[in-house]
Amino acid sequence: xxxxMNRKARIFLAEDxxxxxxxxxxxxxxxxxxxxxxxxxxxREALDFVRQQGKYExxxxxxxxxxxLNLPKNDGLEVLEALRANSAFEGVPVAIVSSASAPQELAKxxxxxxxxxxxxxxxxxxxxxIGTTLKELLRTTS
Amino acid sequence: xxxxxxxxxxxFLINFTAAIAATAAATIVRFAIAPFAGPAVPFITYFVAAxxxxxxxxxxxxxxxxxxxxxxxxxxxxxxxxxxxxxxxSNDWAAxxxxxxxxxxxxxxxxxxxxxxxxxxxxxxxxxEQRRWFEATLASIGDAVITTDLEGRVVxxxxxxxxxxxxxxxxxxxxxxxxxxxxxxxxSGEELDSLVPAVLxxxxxxxxxxxxxxxxxxxxxxxxxxxxxxxxxxxxxxxGTVLVFRDVTARRRAEETVRLLASIVESSQDxxxxxxxxxRFTTWNQGAERIFGYSAEEMIGQxxxxxxxxxxxxxxxxVLRRIQAGxxxxxxxxxxxxxxxxxxxxxxxxxxxxxxxxxxxxxSKIARDIGAQxxxxxxxxxxxAALKSSNERLARFNEDLERFAFVASHDLxxxxxxxxxxxxxxxxxxxxxxxxxVNKYIDYMTGGARRMRELLADLLAFAELGARGEQPTASxxxxxxxxxxxxxxxxxxxxxxxxxxxxxxxxVNVYEGHFIALFQNLISNAIKxxxxxxxxVRVFVEQNxxxxxFGVADNGIGIEREYLDRIFVPFKRLHGANIPxxxxxxxxCQRVIERYGGRIWAESEAGxxxxxxxxxxxxxxxxxxxx
Numbered sequence: 012x013x014x015x016m017n018r019k020a021r022i023f024l025a026e027d028x029x030x031x032x033x034x035x036x037x038x039x040x041x042x043x044x045x046x047x048x049x050x051x052x053x054x055r056e057a058l059d060f061v062r063q064q065g066k067y068e069x070x071x072x073x074x075x076x077x078x079x080l081n082l083p084k085n086d087g088l089e090v091l092e093a094l095r096a097n098s099a100f101e102g103v104p105v106a107i108v109s110s111a112s113a114p115q116e117l118a119k120x121x122x123x124x125x126x127x128x129x130x131x132x133x134x135x136x137x138x139x140x141i142g143t144t145l146k147e148l149l150r151t152t153s
Numbered sequence: 154x155x156x157x158x159x160x161x162x163x164x165f166l167i168n169f170t171a172a173i174a175a176t177a178a179a180t181i182v183r184f185a186i187a188p189f190a191g192p193a194v195p196f197i198t199y200f201v202a203a204x205x206x207x208x209x210x211x212x213x214x215x216x217x218x219x220x221x222x223x224x225x226x227x228x229x230x231x232x233x234x235x236x237x238x239x240x241x242x243s244n245d246w247a248a249x250x251x252x253x254x255x256x257x258x259x260x261x262x263x264x265x266x267x268x269x270x271x272x273x274x275x276x277x278x279x280x281x282e283q284r285r286w287f288e289a290t291l292a293s294i295g296d297a298v299i300t301t302d303l304e305g306r307v308v309x310x311x312x313x314x315x316x317x318x319x320x321x322x323x324x325x326x327x328x329x330x331x332x333x334x335x336x337x338x339x340x341s342g343e344e345l346d347s348l349v350p351a352v353l354x355x356x357x358x359x360x361x362x363x364x365x366x367x368x369x370x371x372x373x374x375x376x377x378x379x380x381x382x383x384x385x386x387x388x389x390x391x392x393g394t395v396l397v398f399r400d401v402t403a404r405r406r407a408e409e410t411v412r413l414l415a416s417i418v419e420s421s422q423d424x425x426x427x428x429x430x431x432x433r434f435t436t437w438n439q440g441a442e443r444i445f446g447y448s449a450e451e452m453i454g455q456x457x458x459x460x461x462x463x464x465x466x467x468x469x470x471x472v473l474r475r476i477q478a479g480x481x482x483x484x485x486x487x488x489x490x491x492x493x494x495x496x497x498x499x500x501x502x503x504x505x506x507x508x509x510x511x512x513x514x515x516x517s518k519i520a521r522d523i524g525a526q527x528x529x530x531x532x533x534x535x536x537x538a539a540l541k542s543s544n545e546r547l548a549r550f551n552e553d554l555e556r557f558a559f560v561a562s563h564d565l566x567x568x569x570x571x572x573x574x575x576x577x578x579x580x581x582x583x584x585x586x587x588x589x590x591v592n593k594y595i596d597y598m599t600g601g602a603r604r605m606r607e608l609l610a611d612l613l614a615f616a617e618l619g620a621r622g623e624q625p626t627a628s629x630x631x632x633x634x635x636x637x638x639x640x641x642x643x644x645x646x647x648x649x650x651x652x653x654x655x656x657x658x659x660x661v662n663v664y665e666g667h668f669i670a671l672f673q674n675l676i677s678n679a680i681k682x683x684x685x686x687x688x689x690v691r692v693f694v695e696q697n698x699x700x701x702x703f704g705v706a707d708n709g710i711g712i713e714r715e716y717l718d719r720i721f722v723p724f725k726r727l728h729g730a731n732i733p734x735x736x737x738x739x740x741x742c743q744r745v746i747e748r749y750g751g752r753i754w755a756e757s758e759a760g761x762x763x764x765x766x767x768x769x770x771x772x773x774x775x776x777x778x779x780x
Contacts, residue, residue: 028567028571030571030574030575034574037578110563110566110567110570131567131570132570132574133566133569133573133606134573134574134577135573135574135577135578138574
């Protein structure tokens with residue numbers, strides 16, 4: 012296909028709910044996105060990742076970051092903020108996949124520039140469509 | 154004695170001197186008239202002088218004058234041809250003796266006349282004096298006094314009597330007393346018998362009965378007190394009557410005041426008691442009996458320490474000391490012991506009592522049993538504290554509940570979402586399974602999860618209504634609200650063929666969303682709980698004083714009366730799963746209406762449709778519109 016398919020896309024996913032992790036895998040698979048999924052399940056670890064510190068010191072920025080807002084320890088907005096503060100992550104598209112949030116959370120999120128905000132759907136078909144959305148996001152930025 | 158003798162001597166000298174002087178004057182006058190009179194009437198001037206002396210200076214002076222006059226007259230004026238011959242003839246002697254006898258006789262007569270005249274004058278003076286004294290006495294008596302004769306005719310009436318009877322002594326004198334003095338019974342108004350005949354008949358002192366009043370000529374009545382007594386002369390014979398009466402208006406009033414005060418004291422719920430300076434009770438009212446349990450008979454004369462609590466007995470001398478200093482003691486809180494030994498809280502006001510000379514003679518105490526007040530105050534304080542803490546608890550609980558509902562409705566969505574999505578995934582993982590049961594079970598799962606989501610959404614809506622700090626500011630046209638609701642319910646309206654008719658609704662100061670929720674719940678209920686006929690929903694409004702009264706009436710299945718008050722309870726449902734619903738709709742309606750200070754209720758009977766009525770205070774209205 013095109014250049015993005017020349018190598019596996021690297022997607023960073025901060026999501027504590029394994030059910031959602033599984034569903035996202037299915038969604039990406041059904042959208043035929045060939046990728047390596049790096050999953051962290053709490054905000055603390057996600058922060059380490061986006062700051063490239065601790066065990067992620069030598070990790071390269073991913074091709075796409077998918078964040079849940081409601082994370083244990085440090086929340087998704089903190090992670091997003093740290094990500095934006097790290098110049099190495101410049102150009103990394105960010106998708107927020109989260110359940111409905113309070114308005115002030117959404118406002119802050121938007122001020123930190125996100126590429127997609129996707130409410131977690133309660134319907135399988137809608138869920139599977141997330142895969143397509145993420146695929147498009149990968150394509151436009153690569 | 155000595156003085157009398159002196160007096161007599163002085164009078165003798167005066168009379169003697171007057172006689173000499175008068176004789177001398179008579180002699181001079183006789184010499185003066187001698188050229189005209191000649192030898193005629195030799196003693197005429199002495200005769201006049203003797204008479205004058207007899208009148209003014211007494212018989213003795215006249216005798217002297219006659220004696221000297223006879224001598225001088227015989228010597229100088231009884232003229233004879235031969236000088237030096239005195240009383241020369243028998244005629245001369247006859248003239249002198251005749252003069253002397255006539256002059257003395259007339260002088261004596263004059264003297265006697267004069268004496269009688271003087272005596273009579275003295276008597277008259279004495280009488281006048283007596284009378285003046287009597288009148289002065291009668292006048293000085295503060296009471297009205299009237300005397301009558303034996304026929305009951307007025308003899309005297311003093312000035313008090315005159316003014317009380319509205320007449321004068323002159324007018325009354327000699328007239329029957331009954332004409333001026335009519336006494337009636339104050340209560341019955343009947344005229345009472347005069348006292349005069351009774352006195353004259355019995356000879357005793359007679360008094361009027363209580364409640365007698367004088368009926369005056371102008372018709373007004375004056376309460377009087379009257380006593381009549383006989384007047385007896387020196388011989389003890391009754392010669393008339395004397396009536397002494399007085400206006401007792403002031404006394405009656407004072408008596409009434411005393412009675413009133415006494416009845417106030419007696420009927421008072423408070424203990425009103427007095428004691429003397431020795432601390433012994435002198436009066437004890439019924440209130441005191443009620444509060445302390447002792448009767449007046451038991452307590453009068455007893456020391457005040459009888460009702461003091463043992464350990465506070467030493468208060469009493471201190472109180473007595475302050476009272477003796479003329480101090481008034483206000484709101485003195487004390488503990489007292491009743492007859493039954495119970496200790497009670499009383500509030501006492503103690504004031505000194507003064508006698509008529511202004512000296513402090515004792516103390517009056519007004520004691521009130523404040524046990525109930527004390528207990529009530531304690532209970533009130535306790536209740537207030539309890540209320541405050543329960544209010545705080547309630548506020549905290551409400552906050553917790555709202556937070557809980559909010560969190561629950563959010564967070565519970567998550568696992569449900571998982572259940573829904575994975576059950577769908579499960580269904581897709583077994584396509585075309587010969588065993589159809591799996592799909593059926595999965596349908597139940599997804600159906601249950603969906604229903605749970607709906608419940609949580611309603612719960613969230615309900616919880617959000619409770620959020621504080623919002624004041625209604627928006628002018629909301631309820632007609633537009635109703636249009637939106639109709640739009641939202643379009644599917645079920647079309648499906649059931651429902652008709653919705655609404656009167657023109659006002660513009661009110663509420664949040665649109667609240668009233669969309671309200672009308673949507675009421676109208677969707679009207680459609681949902683329909684009967685066999687096509688649903689007909691009628692929305693109406695009337696303007697009462699102070700509020701709007703709205704109604705949503707339907708022709709549905711109605712509500713049994715016993716459930717009418719339960720339908721507003723959150724999650725309370727009257728129907729099973731055959732009619733879907735969370736049971737939160739009416740609770741939301743109630744919450745909306747109560748938020749704006751209104752009231753919501755339902756009127757219905759099973760099978761006869763329901764009418765949901767709610768009020769909205771007009772203060773929330775911005776613009777009145779007719780309908």
